[in-house]
Amino acid sequence: MAVARKQTRWHIAIFLAPALIVYTAIMILPLFGTLQLSLFRNIDQKQVFVGLDNFRALFGDPHWSGAFWNAFKNNVWFSLIHMLVQNPIGILLAALLSSNKLRFRAFYRTAIFVPTILSFVIVGFVWKLILSPLWGIAPMLLKEVGLRSLFHPWLGVPDTALTTVALISVWQFVGIPMMLIYAALLSIPDEVIEAAECDGITGMAQFWKIKLPLILPSIGIISILTFVANFNAFDLVYVTQGALGGPNFSTDILGTFLYRTFFGFQLQLGDPNMGSAIASMMFFIILIGVCFYLFAIQTRLRRYQF
């Protein structure tokens, strides 16, 4: 019997190729294109290499840096609300869903997950209508119960606009952490739970002492996904508050700031070079966040092998 020759496994490369080519063409090359563009400036209709001058302007010129740090600050708050509201609620919902006593589980699961597949445009439009002081359901319902005075034009006041937009986004996306945690909870083997029950750990204590540590890696992944999505966010703010991130730039996040700068807005002409500088900063911020997670948190998380 002849020994089968060890073959070069070409099929791996071939099957990987389409994804790799597409990803390189539409993600990696443009990324380097953007980094390159940020080092140039348009002078007399010609692209001139200016080194880090655009970044110097972005951080040194008070008008640019003011707008940048304002957008950054808003972005941090936007992200913080997701971390503090969306993820805990997602975990809570998942815990409730995985409870055996709950009826109509599939219905709840679907109902909560549906908004995530809706378009930003619809979500933004619907919530703008709900919260509209003129025709909104929110002021009408509050009026019905005699609490009309509690209603404020939340999306129009600088103090509340950003939080309101962030909560709309939470409403839309809470289904994603819920599903991921739910899957993680379901994958905990019954033996572990049974062992816990034998030791007399049930109910809340079981969740805190057994289940939560087991799903921590999933929560870590969800947090980093949320972080990346938040710092790339643009659509919802654009739909609800416009490209100026109104009122008075209180909802201006890096995404809208980038859009305005890169493509221009109304009389403001687009400046692809400055826009690329902002896009590069967004890239670096996300890179730093992800690296921090990978090296500082991920490596310390204990994993349990079942």
Add this chain to the structure above:
Amino acid sequence: MKKNSIRLMLLASSLFGSASLAYADSVTLTIESWRNDDTQVWQQQIIPAFEKANPDIKVVFAAAAPTEYNAALNAKLAAGSAGDLITCRPFDASLDLFKKGYLTSVNDLKGMDNFSDVAKAAWQTDDGKTTFCVPMASVIHGFIYNKDAFDELKITPPKTHDEFMEVLKKIKDDGTYTPLAMGTKDQWEAATMGWENIGPDYWKGEEGRKALIAGTAKLTDPAFVEPFKVLAGWAPYMGDGYQAQSYPDSQNLFTLGRAAIYPAGSWEISVFNKQAQFKMGAFPPPLPKEGDTCYISDQPDHALGMNAKSAHPEAAKKFLEWVASKDFAEIYGNALPGFFPLTKEKVELKDPLAKEFLSWRESCKPTMRATYQILSRGTPNLENESWGASANVINGTETPEVAAKKLQDGLDSWYHPGK
């Protein structure tokens, strides 16, 4: 939006389809525009009139959403996929397109002498030597009011600022109507229909505007701060939750008959004519004091230029020459009441409300929005900044003085006239 573009695409494809059957060698021109509200008018009145005279040329009007137009157009031009005819925004946005070589000069076009220098100024190089778009229309600012409501409350259109405030108070005290249909959510209304609407009366129109450009006047001068103070006084009359009231909200509030006065641009006329079930009238910006000269913002709004890379330059030129003619002005002015032709020739308008706006040209001195020419060329952009400033002043989050100072500081950071 999406539905609209699908409808357009269907329409375009059916046009292409039938065109290729009937006229084997006909040419199809595409017009890029941000006036998606006017699509129907173009398709039913303006284009058929041209096609009747020029059966070998087909025209497709492909409009984008106003806020997306600049971005979309720039991308299309850069990619070489833009239409043959390009609707030009006034001043820098189009000047930039011309400098980049996307637009051609229309100096030699037949009919260009139908336009005055002021009409052409918005689409000329800074030295005034080259014009690159054919002026189509301007919009006039003022106030539209609900005539029925005014009759009911027995009030007459105000002439001065004091009278205006009195009228507002009367309407508020009565309680049936929201006195002023305006919100600050979209910000631009506050500036465009607020500050730039009443402002010319305070900064004396062209005089103040040119002084700003020359650097001899500052935005912190009383002439420019005063209109902000007036705006701040409007807030109590602007309806519950006006901070979250968007532009369409304001339009609906007025056309549903729930508000009495609407600070307007004349472009609202065609929309309001269709929607409002009551009689409407208009009055120009109230004067600061009795006996002052009145000024109106008669803003050059759009023009039509030719894509330098158009595959059908001859057909495009033919269309532009037609746009420069009186025939076009008459069709356009009447099809879209509220967009006033810029041609020197006498054009008869039929719409009463549009006629009222146009009549102010005789008694008031025309000027244009102060932030538009040259002053919005740098970063920060004065026009966009003025939106925020006006909204903040109305919302009470900034005093008129602080808002004006911020605008001037922003301008000072990049604009150094005479240096």
